[in-house]
Amino acid sequence: MSDRYLSAHALVPLLRDLPSDTPLYRALADRLRLLAIDGRIPPDTRLPSERDLAQTLGASRTTVSQAYAALRTDGFLSSRRGSGSLLHAPGSRPGTLGPDVPALDLTKATMPAASQLAAAAAAAAADLPRHLLRHDYDPVGLPALRQALADRYTGLGLPTAPEQIMVTLGAQHAIGLVASTHVRPGDRAVVEMPTYPHALDALVAAGGRPVAVPVDARTGWDADALLRAVATGPAVAHLMPDHHNPTGAIMPDELRTAVCHAAARSGAVVVVDETTAELDIDRPDPWTPFARHAAEGTQVVTIGSVGKTLWGGLRLGWVRADVETIARLVAARHVHDLGTPILEQLVLLHALPHLADVAETRRAQLRASRDHLTALLAQRLPTWDVPHVHGGLALWVGLGEAYSSRLALAARERGLAITAGPRFGTGGEFERHLRVPITAAPEVLDEAVDILARAWDAVAASPARPGHAFVDASVPV
Ligand SMILES: Cc1ncc(COP(=O)(O)O)c(C=O)c1O
Known part of the structure; x- marks a missing residue:
């Protein structure tokens, strides 16, 4: 059973x-x-x-x-x-056919590989023979890569030693490891609401009890709620201060400092997910790592990834933390995997020097798609509330009506896969929201918005069941 x-x-x-x-x-x-x-x-x-x-x-x-x-x-x-x-979705069980994924897929906010990646892969392949006799299972990361990642942080004003870096199989792997080492069954875990669903899944899988802190696409974090939640001493607080997924919000500096002070006092570990930090479009200030705001005694575990800059298919990320935390994470790793592939790490090592150029290209791509999508939505779906974002992966659109799941289904029937708002929350919240990624090219967005507009018309033509007992009929009111 x-x-x-x-x-x-x-x-x-x-x-x-x-x-x-x-x-x-x-x-x-x-x-x-x-x-x-x-x-x-x-x-x-x-x-x-x-x-x-x-x-x-x-x-x-x-x-x-x-x-x-x-x-x-x-x-x-x-x-x-x-x-x-x-x-179960067909395909989620062994021996069954994969689910029929529509041709247009906006469920993943990702972009094709950066053009610099192919040359980095060729250089890595040429480099590999030097490593064949020396390394096999590598749970912590190649020394040269740890050094290069540490140097990046140091260059961004956050002095970092290579011993403070662990290379992982993407940011999700890092989140899962931190959840498994820092959250015990019944522990409170502060999460943003809406949030990145797979982080929530990892914290809940570790037995964490989510404590939700609202984030709004226009007004950002509910600062009082966040500080109160951190002050009560949860085990962890998972935050995405730079281009919060899905709203694109950026946390103000004063709030970062206040969170660090509250965490230092309460003992909460701040898990800062900076997977999308470099996806700037036109924010007023350049990005700096959250951990620069740490006060005496704040425990910050920073998670990074090249999944949204270089390529998601590389499956590489990292953790930056104090040396003891890194040792704990490395010790816990073998339960699920035994190390990061050497060849992929070499690819990243060769690609890292080009990351500034990659980020510049991403900025241009995201700007084009954001502006295009904003204009398209204003034209085709003028009743939707489309907040401006300075960067990140997506627009967190207000639909005005609680139609998100119905819309996602109607879009899927017309050939567009898109994730309904409630997937980014808990317990059915966010039916009035939809995440529309800006990672897709403008021509893809043309087609997607056309489908969304047709699906919206169909859904709006059939209002939700009036007065039907889809409140819990067994609970007395
Ligand atoms: C906020 C956030 N964290 C983590 C991840 C997972 O990243 P990775 O592909 O490096 O595992 C994603 C991917 O979408 C993300 O948006």
């Missing part, structure tokens, strides 16, 4: 705002399909029994039965006697 179970009570908030022009069973099945595809419900989660869900929703048992049957037909649900009904 699957050990992941979603109760009817936990499921109800994810089923809000279903369309009114589709039979209820179909609308339910469609929403559950989307929740499986976008990861809000992890693969092989056991759904509530038909009876429980029907009762909690205030719907008929037949409706829920029909919805589950439709999911089974579509390959999203397997029901076995004694195991309950397990939800």
